[in-house]
Amino acid sequence: MNDEIKLFNNLFEGVKEIVGGTSDRDEKLLAICELLKGEVSYYDWVGFYFVDPEVKTELVLGSYAGEPTEHKRISFGAGICGQAAERNETFIVQDVSKETNYLACSPSVKSEIVAPLKKDGEIIGEIDIDSNNLAPFTEEDRWFLEDICMVISRLF
Ligand code: SME
DSSP states (O other): OOHHHHHHHHHHHHHHHHHTSSSOHHHHHHHHHHHHHHHSTTOOEEEEEEEOSSSTTEEEEEEEESSOOSOSEEETTSHHHHHHHHHTSOEEESOGGGOSSOOOSOTTOOEEEEEEEEETTEEEEEEEEEESSSSOOOHHHHHHHHHHHHHHGGGO
């Protein structure tokens, strides 16, 4: 097993432990953001956006680890997060400078991956990760994030 897969397996167990813990939901989500940002060298900003239950076509920023962002509310279709929400599937952008529909948070960000959080097949939110590396994401990142999103959706 290569090192990346081992790391993701360990992190998957860590996320399950956090989800099954006794703290409240926002604390759990924050702990997950901090775990991922702390352990994966190329995860430089890790956060959650949730579908606004009132305005079902807008995302609202939830817990995150990393620099504060001005993008606290994002419409479906806007930026990488909004496109992922509209498609209800994982969206990987290996080079954000080539993506025209992009909402920049920090000039140091070079790539981004977003995976949807689903409940009964419907999108309820997403996990968003920015990296300062160019093209760091592999299929392992995709599977890992989709797997943890399934576990995290138990909180909803
Ligand atoms: N870059 C995102 C906006 C959110 S920040 O990365 C935290 C986008 O294009 O949707």
